[in-house]
Amino acid sequence: MRGLRKEYGALRVFDCVNLEVAEREIVALVGPSGCGKTTLLRCIDGLIPADGEVSVDGEIVREPRSGIAMVFQHFGLFPWKTVYDNVAYGLRMAGVDRAEIARRVPHFINLVGLSGFEKAYPYQLSGGMQQRCGLARALAVDPRVLLMDEPFAAVDAQTREILQFELLRIWERQPTTMLFVTHSIEEAVLMGDRVVVLKGRPSRIHEEIVVDLPRPRSRATLTLPRFAELRERVWSTLMSEAKKAEFQIGS
């Protein structure tokens, strides 16, 4: 992203966003509600226009293109399609031939732990299983860039924890460039190589925090003193303005 700016009429959502994500890097994007995280992902995906430049592999993004996949907060599955057909959807759209689809779909269903549920419909699945399906669908197209918008926000806390570690395991097997939005500071530090803090009105990248924790990451990562340090660092960056606002109310 170079000098990226987005306006909705008089509302300038973000401005001067410059961010480079390296191949196989995981970048976690955090910021207060309404600061434009979802909007930024949609601009990167080419779903909505913005001023400035987004490029992937040196190619400017002007519309949705192959190679970029999105995982949505509310799963974004087709309720009338089975797990198999939801996962196959992107491949069919991309014109991948039947034999290749029949080879890839079971692989990705297995990768996310949904084997045996190929014929199930989304309403028959728990939230966690639906998001596994959303993840399989995104991974099946073998994306160069995986965008995730609060992918675990709609599942319960235990499921969320399971899915975080599953995603890390999948990434270890198949490292993909990832940019994901989360409102969980712990999740950002656990998963990311870098945490990018977006804030202000219009919002800008306020700080980038390098997460120098070793990989593979696991539950043990959560107990490292360095993990706690980084979490506090992200927290104070994110909260400094919220605190200021709080004190303004009293004066």
Ligand SMILES: Nc1ncnc2c1ncn2[C@@H]1O[C@H](COP(=O)(O)OP(=O)(O)O)[C@@H](O)[C@H]1O
């Ligand atoms: N289609 C739209 N038209 C007008 N304003 C929008 C639209 N989408 C989002 N916004 C506004 O842009 C701002 C950023 O929204 P969003 O990207 O959803 O924030 P976040 O994901 O960080 O919570 C909000 O003020 C929101 O009301």
Ligand SMILES: [Mg+2]
């Ligand atoms: Mg959002």
